Amino acid sequence: MDDDIKIGVYVCHCGHNIADVIDVEDVAQRARKSGNVSVSRDYVYMCSSKGQNLIKQDIMQLGINRVVVAACSPRLYEQTFQNVLRESGLNPYLLQIANVREQCAWVHEAGLQATEKANRLVHGAIRRVSHHSPVEEQSVPVFPATLVIGGGIAGIQAALEIANSRHVVYLVEREPSIGGHMAQFDKTFPTLDCSACILTPKMNEVSRNPYIRLMTYSEVTDVSGYVGNFAVKVKRKARYIDEDKCVGCGICQEKCPWSTASEFDAGLGMRKAVYTPFPQAIPNIPVIDRERCVYFLKGKCRACEKVCEAQAINFEQEDMYIDLQVGSIIVATGFDVFDPTPIVQYGYGRLPNVFTSLEFERLCSPSGPTGGQLKLVSGRTPESVAIIHCVGSRDKNYNAYCSRVCCMHSLKYSHLFKEKTGGEVYQLYIDMRCAGKAYEEFYERVQGEHVHFIRGKLASIAAGVTDAEEDNLILTCEDTLLGNLINISVDMVVLCVALEPRHDTEQLSHILRLGRSHDGFFLERHPKLDPVATMSEGIFVVGCCQGPKDIPDTVAQASAASARALAMISKGKMEMGAITASVDEVVCSGCKVCNALCPYSAIFFDEISNVSRVNQVLCKGCNVCGAACPSGAISTRNFSTIQILAEIEGVLA
Amino acid sequence: MSFEPKIIAFLCNWCSYAGADLAGVSRSKCSPNVMSIRLMCSGGLEPAFVLKAFKEGADGVLVCGCNLGDCHYVDGNYKTLMRMTLLKKLVKQLGIEEERVRLQWVCASCAEDFVQAVNTITNDVKALGPYTQIKIEAEAETSRI
């Protein structure tokens, strides 16, 4: 081996995390015996500034020119230690990290075997780093536009934050209007602000802001490229209405003879085949629902066309695909609500007057199907209601997680029910979770309104014996505070259903190459320290698509992600990993095997020299070409064949 | 002392390495016989790496990539799939039992899949016993006769 190579090995205790499982001193000692290792140390926190200084000093004073750090995953702190090298005047790629925390200490019991494995990993890294050579870094410019997917409160907030700093935002929303679930809510806890009253001004701001390019009734179908420069394909579904001509007069909706259940009213009200989801829709331009429009189904009608004075109806419109270029992407696609039909003992869909929470929101809303009047199916005002917590949440049969907002919105429902009917309210809860500013106080307030809290999970709902009057609902559960089985007779039941990942989360995760956690929601980069970023550089997740959360938390996340996107724009460029492939033209036989393999078409054939070459900007360093090259002419920087082989030798030595 | 095999795992940087990290973050426990080597993409795995591992004394090799369709590099793992199919035939011919080489897709959030793959290959290899090159030569001898 090269005599000039001087390796420094640094073994981190990570407090107790590593040191409790692995004999870190043994690892440091044995590393010292390897060839070319000039110094080997262990320290309680290598990533601390004191730990970093140890490395810096050795580089400066001992002339260390290769560094091995045995610590946590390189996915976490590789950049930190690369900076240490950089600041000490070494090329950052003369570093190799041995992952002895996530992939050793944390998955094994303390003892010899774990230490033995750590020794092997470190030894592999020592052998490998001997073959490292300096790599020059590249940077890419950041395109100063941002894509926001989803136009609920999260997307609206993110779009406004960015647009208000005068940068272009593309806001893509699947539905005909922005607003999301928040537009469907009546009041918001704990302040009981009218949801529409605080949301509509923001929606209007979106439509007015010249930096926001709003695309409703549209979906993202493809994303390629990388941080700083994503190429996005958006499908703009045909509205069959000319957006430039439509004046939003609403006459088409009025005259359309065909009705169907309104999605906005959670199926409780009706809408027309040509419709805006709700009166305050942004944009205030209807769409013609192809699935419901009789002209599309049977070839006859066109009533809307006849009444539209602006001549905005256009049955010939087709879906359009638009290509966008953006530097970063904020995903704000929200949630779906759990369908309680599978819990047959709750009778949803079978028993009248059993509603979901979202349906109850619409029943309470002045713009809802009953004009805000609480009515039973029969039209009578209910005299009592049972509000059931954790329907589809905290239940391993459906969703193991807590949906976080239900305790609070069920308190809100209690208040609204009392306000509107003065009737009896029963809350069937497992735990009351009211963590948030002024949330406990709201709980106390609602308790004071004579709401009955029964600790126990609802076992079943049965239709009551019919009196001369009307059917009621008989609920059975255990009152766990008394240790008694309890029967409650009520007129109405509200099932507080779980918040679930959108049904097409998986599809979108493929398009965006995002990870998902066990619960199906998008996975953040770090649960505590990087909650809005993802493993895909330049793509952020905010609001309920990352996990159930309330409006304040959603808005805070949206603002946080916007700050991240703006920071990238303001910097103007992103440093890229320098890991790319290159062809040794002397060895290359010109067989062209690699050319077709490259997923980015980064390899081209130089007809004059009769060799293949790699475009360094396009190449992303996967080494698919390198693995296939029959001559061994292609090598990927920092993942070269010789480096990997050395690592194999080291680990197994 | 019981036989403790040495097994090398090649993990792609984006899904399987992240999945293996997640196993640690979730404090799942798995057998300590498997040592991972990070690649950018499972499609960048040179068949020579697998053979080198056996040559250096490994008793088994685990290769992990993103789920099909989820490759960070579009379709690198399809190439892995094809190469591994061929490679398994090759190692068999070299007298290495097929069970010593395992391909497993592990997504970034599939810590349990990773743990399971690690434990499965460890158990399989333990059942087979140590891999020795003498065995190759012996079998090569047999096949010659």
Place this chain on the structure above:
Amino acid sequence: MALITPFQEAAALVREAGGLELDQCYQCGLCTGSCPWNLVREFPVRKLIHQAQLGVIDFEAEYTWLCTTCRSCVQCCPRGVDIIDIMKAMRRVVAETGVSKVPDSLWLAVSNIAGSGNPLGQPAGQRGDWATPPTKKAKTDSGILYFPCCIPAYEPRLKKVAQATARILEAAGVDYKILPEVENCCGESVRKSGHENLFQSLAQKNMQAFSNAGINKIIVNSPHCYDTFKKEYTELGAEFKVIHIVQYLSQLIDEGKLKFSTEVKKKVTYHDSCYLARHNGIYDEPRHVLESIPGIEIVEMPDIKENTLCCGGGGGRIWMDTKKNERFSDLRLQQAKNVNAEVLALSCPYCMLNFEDSLIDFQGAVSMEIKDIVELVCEGIA
């Protein structure tokens, strides 16, 4: 498992009877945990409240009558629920609707008060007999009334306390009067045991009598009278001032009007009564008075001041039977014995009755004396 069905009408009765804060309870159970009953027997306070919330109360259960209104639970309730109000309300429902029976002994005391103005059923005309020779039966024009409480007025042991009080007041030159002909029981235990109407009538009678006699300040021996006059009569419009004898003594000592001449060489521990300490925050004055008596050495028990241990006599319990091994006063005597006290000093007639009772059966502390603070003061000025 027994099946229950919420009965909102019953819950409404409790709320109307004063248990308005019922619904604030979030069932943490701290009340049960802090209730002295659970030192000696089961008393599921939290459960009772939840049953009341749902209207599934077993009015016939003994639980309805257990609460001593000692305020331990109210003092620590994280939701600030006045649990005493809820207990009172449940009793009131029983007393007023007849859904169940008021315990016999309690009923007797209440009937006596209704009939003769005192719970012991003694003739109203003998209310002033403690004051022999007749001291100052309303002879002065003073606006200060000494109201001894029914028990010191009639009960032989407690009469000594009333007499000692009178002696001290005279020694200090206080110009006061007594009104045995017109005064009635203050109605404290009447109200706590749910007999609201009787309480209202007693309060009106007393207020009228005091007003006719031109009273502007009342000195009381009982913390229960003190609390009732000060809070409940004031709510009903009374304008007189109320002062407990220990407060008054403390003042007289500070003003130099009360001079001690005799050493009382005793090791004394003071038992804070719930109604002085926990209900009204009065715990420095009695200690100040004791410290001022020459010769007295004060020792403290573990549960003192606002964390005092109830004697078991509040909330009408003084008129009800408490089983032998379920008496808090027994536990308290043990505490007093543990600190080697020779005298257990009190400032409440109910406490006196309970401790005298406990002492009879108390093993190994026969030498301990039970005295009211005024008796000790009296010894000091003799």
